[in-house]
Amino acid sequence: MEPDRGWSCLIADYAGHLSAERGLSEHTVRAYRSDLRELARRSGVRVDGIDLSVLRAWLADLAEQGAAAATVQRRVASVKGFLAWAQAEGLIAEDPSVRLKAPKRPKQLPKVLSGSAVEEALASAEARAVxxxxxxxxxxxxxLEVAYSSGLRVSELCSLRIVDIDHDRGAVRVLGKGGKERTVPIGNPALRAVGQWLRRRPEVARATSPDTVFLGARGGKLDPRVARRVVHAATLAAGPGAEIGPHGLRHAMATHLIEGGADLRSVQEMLGHASVATTQIYTHVTPERLRAAYRQAHPRA
Structure with a gap:
């Protein structure tokens, strides 16, 4: 059953607000729309008929279906944002989601690609290129080199323009989530690899090609799905349980920086996190590293 016209119009208006005023990506807006359409279908009531009991019943249904805590949290965030907007716009008298609480997400640290695994993936890709x-x-x-060197999101990688790379300063200019711009350092191996690619890029480019660094096989802007396949294939040998793909390299870059002594605020800036709390996941330490730090620093170790 499709949402009634009242829901559909409001969801469309809210999606427009997210895109135009908050600058959220198309992917994020699509996820919000999907979450809200699901609530509309399951609740069976008009927007102004949504109350706390309806929201709790919806969450209970999700839990019974085995939805992961992370999924439920995202959907709660979608609904909270929508209802807060609806109240601010005068479309509903009261926001019933104020007292709605999402289940706590279990703290599960991803298995990060080791430095040797990343080096192996890059060496293999270099050999294949030669x-x-x-x-x-x-x-x-x-x-691969840019993804690991800069920790860019896959959408940022695919949107990176040639003019965004400053070879002299060793940095890239990135337009991240919410249209926020940041400058991220990039290492010499990545700059060399980009230089080699840019010399070969005309072999792939067409008259209609965009000014992005990375192009698809037909000369268009590189599709994020293709970028994921490339990185996934290169890091597949890292072993079971390791997070692979572009986000896996992003995790690895951040973890390796902190293990090497980088401060949390700098890593937050490089990753483009709005809150340092998001970056703190990378501060986890292994028991071996903890013991080594203890032996080095404690006067009676």
Missing amino acids: EDGDALAVRDLAL
Whole structure:
């Protein structure tokens, strides 16, 4: 059953607000729309008929279906944002989601790619680029190097423009979530790989190609799904349980920086996190590292 016209119009208006005024990505807006359409279908009431009991029943249904705590949390966030907006716009008298609480998310740290696993993936991609002599293999190496060197999100990687790379300063300018711009350092191996790719890029580019660094096989802007496949294939040998793909390299970059002594605020800035609390997941330490720090620092170790 589709949501009634009242729901559909409001969801469309809210999606427009998220895009135009909050600058959220198309992917995020699509997720919000999906969550709200599901609430509309399951609740069976008009927007102004939503109350706390309806919301709690909806969450109970999700739990019975085995939805993960992270999924429930995201949907609660979607609904809270929508109802707060609806109240601010005078569309509902009261926001019933104020007292709605999402289940706590279990603290599960991702298994981060080790430095040796990343080095192996990059070395393998470099060998393939040299042996194959194919322009796209050179592109793939550059993509991997930039992903690990800068920790960019996959959407940021695919949107990175040629003019955004400052070879002299060793930095890239990134337009991140919410349209926020930041400057991120990039290492020499990544700059070299990008330089090699840019020399081969005309072999792939077309007259209609965008000014993005990375292009697809047909000369268009690189699709995030293709970027994920490239990184996934390169890091697949990291072993079971390791988080692979572009986000896995982002996790690895942040963890390796902190393990190397980088401060949390700097890593937060590089990753483009709005809150340092999001970055704190990377401060986890292994028992071995903890013991080593204790032996080094404690006067009676």
